[in-house]
Amino acid sequence: MNEHLTDPASEGPAGGWGSVKSIARIYGETLSNPAVLETLKQQNKPGGFMCVSCAWPKPANYHPFGFCENGAKATLWESTSARCKPDFWNDHTVLELRDWKDHDLEMAGRLTHPMRYDADTDRYVEVSWEEAFSGIGAVLKRLEPKEVVFYSSGHAGLEASYLYALLARLYGNNNLPQSSNMCHETTSVGLTKVIGSPVGTVVWDDLEKTDCLFFFGQNPGSNSPRFLHPLQEAKQRGAKIVTFNPVIEQGLVSFVNPQSPRQMLTGEETVISDLYLQVQSGGDVAAILGLCKVVVEADDDAKTLGLKRILDVEFIEQHTTGFDRFVDCVRTASWSDIERESGLTEPDIRRAGQIYVEAERVIGVYGMGLTQHSKGALNIAMLANLLMLRGNIGREGAGVCPVRGHSNVQGQRTVGIAEKTKLVPMDKLKELFDFDPPTEDGTHMVDAVKGLMSGHVKGFVSLGGNLLRAVPDQRDMEVAWAKQELTVMVSTKLNRSHLFPAKAAYILPCLSRSEVDDQATGNQYISIEDSFSHIHGSIGKRSPASEHLKSELAIIAGIAKATLPVNPKVTWDDWTGDYSLVRDLIEKTYPEDFAKYNERLNEPGGFYRGNAAHDRIWKTPEKKAVFTTPDQLNSLSFPDRPGRYRLLTMRSNDQFNTTIYGYSDRFRGIEGTRDVVLMCAEDIAEAGLAPGQTVRLVSDFEDGRRRELGGLVVTQHALPKGTICSYYPECNVLNAIDHHDELSKTPASKSIPVRIEAEP
The missing domain is CATH 3.40.228.10 (Dimethylsulfoxide Reductase, domain 2)
Incomplete structure (x- = not known):
């Protein structure tokens, strides 16, 4: 194929007026205050805030418009004027909301108050922050540390991430799976x-x-x-x-x-x-x-x-x-x-x-x-x-x-959110905080899901994310999730993970990155790491969506104080009041990566924490870069056979991870729906199907379990023979938790073995 290649279904080149129209549509749908335009001008610039979308680097010589279509959508989405207040639950039960689509749940708006699930009414009810922290702490104290998982999406800044990892280790485990377990x-x-x-x-x-x-x-x-x-x-x-x-x-x-x-x-x-x-x-x-x-x-x-x-x-x-x-x-x-x-x-x-x-x-x-x-x-x-x-x-x-696909997914690993103890300087933590960190490796996300399904995991704290939509075997996961003793979700909007509450379930609403984070020493900077290993300062300037919101760092500190014994070297209140003190701790823990951390926080383009391989220093056991001889010529764990397809799950132009902004995938010519399966003309004909026909995908993973997703419309698309496509996260119901990369356990979502069945 040459430079004239095109997708006949596409509306044309990336960018251009299509990008502008898409941003304008989200602006209209979210009813964002016009002041958000000033917020966008501050995005990805020194002295401004760093985008909550992807982790693409920010150049030192920045452009007046430092955002892209996806970054603008993410900011507008969080800056919506809609509010999901406690009275929302006067009209809705949890069971009813399970029939809502992901997009509609988030369109309810920003969460405004901490909430606790009430099983008698099947609704969430407002609680004070003190009640929430006290209730969470009481359950965590009752559970064994090995039974609790501390998950994080890639959203939280380096300061909150460092303290979150410290919370888990002070509690007694390294159960710190992260969204990178599922992607990179x-x-x-x-x-x-x-x-x-x-x-x-x-x-x-x-x-x-x-x-x-x-x-x-x-x-x-x-x-x-x-x-x-x-x-x-x-x-x-x-x-x-x-x-x-x-x-x-x-x-x-x-x-x-x-x-x-x-x-x-x-x-x-x-x-x-x-x-x-x-x-x-x-x-x-x-x-x-x-x-x-x-x-x-x-x-x-x-x-x-x-x-x-x-x-x-x-x-x-x-x-x-x-x-x-x-x-x-x-x-x-x-x-x-x-x-x-x-x-x-x-x-x-x-x-x-x-x-x-x-x-x-x-x-x-x-x-x-x-x-x-x-x-x-x-x-x-x-x-x-x-x-x-x-x-x-x-x-x-x-x-x-x-x-990388999330704004700080790489940085969270850098500052200690890791289930493998070899990746964390435990000796430094011991010295700084006068405790014995747990030495046993924690749970990877795959192991955490299996632990939930077996009943060994009984408590889950989620620092951001929509885990029930992001993992394989979604339907089994929903059942297992609701059987826990405790679920804690730190969130900005409603999502499906809130709709399968445990015996004790809390939604803790947090500030967005573009909002003022006013603490004892004033509005606080946080920091993130981009895909090029550069560290950037970020400060919000928008008024918070609610006076009842807390920062991610303040929420972590609140849970910790309600759960852990007093330790004179662990000063949660001081750290909450001044995030620069947390950056000092990060520098002491990782001195080579974060030298002069606070001094360099707002360098244009970020400050580089270094990379040995970039300098041809190879930190492998061989002390050299290693050529790998392949033992097979594909990246699959299953053979081809008649009627078996390789399902590639994809994201729409109108989504970010599990967040669905709308139903316009203009680059693929798909409008108004996500219930499609894309196939090449030859595959459609050989299967005896026709464009527009409704079919069901059935997992062909050989573990004896039936997984299926129906109601998909066959849509002709330019694809290689044998490769078919449909949308993530909906297709996660088809992927088995045991179908993953052999070394990293990352779910194999780009080559799910499936069969196609026609529906009546």
Whole structure:
């Protein structure tokens, strides 16, 4: 495929008037106060607040409009004028609300008061903060520490996250699963194994100096639109972009910059991908092996002709191990096997490989299209292999670039939200707070879900998120969730996780990031970490949605004081009054990453906490970067067979994670519904179906359990044969909790084995 590739269902390029209209629609639907426009002007700028959407970096030379479509939607969504007050429950029961859609629940507006579930009336009732904390503390004291899980989404700032992890460890466990368990944990595990770093190696300057980007399973148009600006700039200076993705994502096809008056007036678009290859779901291992084969063959030819080597021999010899075994695998791999497993042709892979060979500095970009497979870690190792062949890790304009999906999901790990004890400096915690931290590893999200289903987990505290919609085996999870002794949800709006309350259940409403967080020493800064390992200060300036809201940090402190014994070195009130004191603690715990933390908090572009692999220091057991020889040519744990499809779950242009803003997926031409299954014309015909027909998807995961999702309308779409698509989180009911990456346990949501059944 070439630069003229397009999706016939799409309304056109990413950005442009479509982006403006989409933002305007959300502005109208949320009835946000016009003052929100001033809030948007402060977004992603020093002295302003950092976006609550994706974790894309904020450049030092920021633009007057530092937000994208998704970031604007997220801000407008939280700035709604609608309020979900206690009297909302006069008209609704919990059971009734289970029939509401996710979008409608959130449209009820911002939560305004702490609430406790009343089983007699099947409603939530208002309580004071003191009553809420006291009730939560009483149950936590009664439960065994191993029975309680402290989950966090990627929203809370570094200060609250540090104290949340401290709360769990003072309570007596390391049960700190996090939203990365369900998306980029494969990055943390997979990259660490091969380059010794759990995060990407690229910084902003690399984007400005690269001459080629290879994309795998990442969709900037919907998930990180601010990425489109450096991509456009790269194209304008002559850089090449190659994309491997089963779905045609418009943001990687073409882009009209909404911040360019000329482009908006003329409709002039920038073609993003020079080559766009629709690899089949699970086929990236073979595709990347094919690219490596092109590189090795080109190097063999160069040696024969006495020309400059294609491989970076010096880098390979000095910085890597495992090359000889890997290159033998590359040479013996057959093109017929590569074509079969990737779903691509040899000529197309050769075209992509030649672009890689000719580039001086290459960045490998990826998203959950690589991480969410049974062999997701192998996908990442293969990408690292490709980059290492030409020394494209640890030098200017090159590197590996995972794109994180939540604003502070990476930073929370950095400051101690981790279930693995080896990732946390327990000795420092012991010294600082005079206690013995628990030494046993805690629960991963998969283990937590299994613990809920078995009854071993009896209490769940959720710092943000909508866990019941985010995890696999949703229906079983709902039943198990409601059987607990305690559920605590720190939230801004209603979501489905509130509708299956435990015996004791609390909703604790928190401030949004754009709102004033007024404490004893005034309005407080928080901080977040972006995907490039830069730390940014963030301060809200909007009036809070309710005078009864508390910050996430204040809520954590309130729970801790009601639960834990007094410790003179643990001063919750002081920390709540002055967040800079918490930053001092973080600096003492992680001195290399956070030196002069408070001094550098508002540096334009954030301050860099460093990355050893970026400097070619490999913190692997081998002290070198590791070439990985694949043991199979796909990233699946199941074979193909007649009637079995690979279901790829996707996000709409009109959502962020489990938050559904509306029903307009303009890039795919789907309006007014999410109840669809996308299939190519050949698959539709072979299955004896027709566009517009209603079908049911049934899990084909071989554990003897039936999982199904009905009422889906067959919709013809440009996809590889055998790959079908439908929306997340609705399709989580089809994914088994045991279907996950082998190393990280990240759910394999991009290749769920399913069958299709026609409905009457």
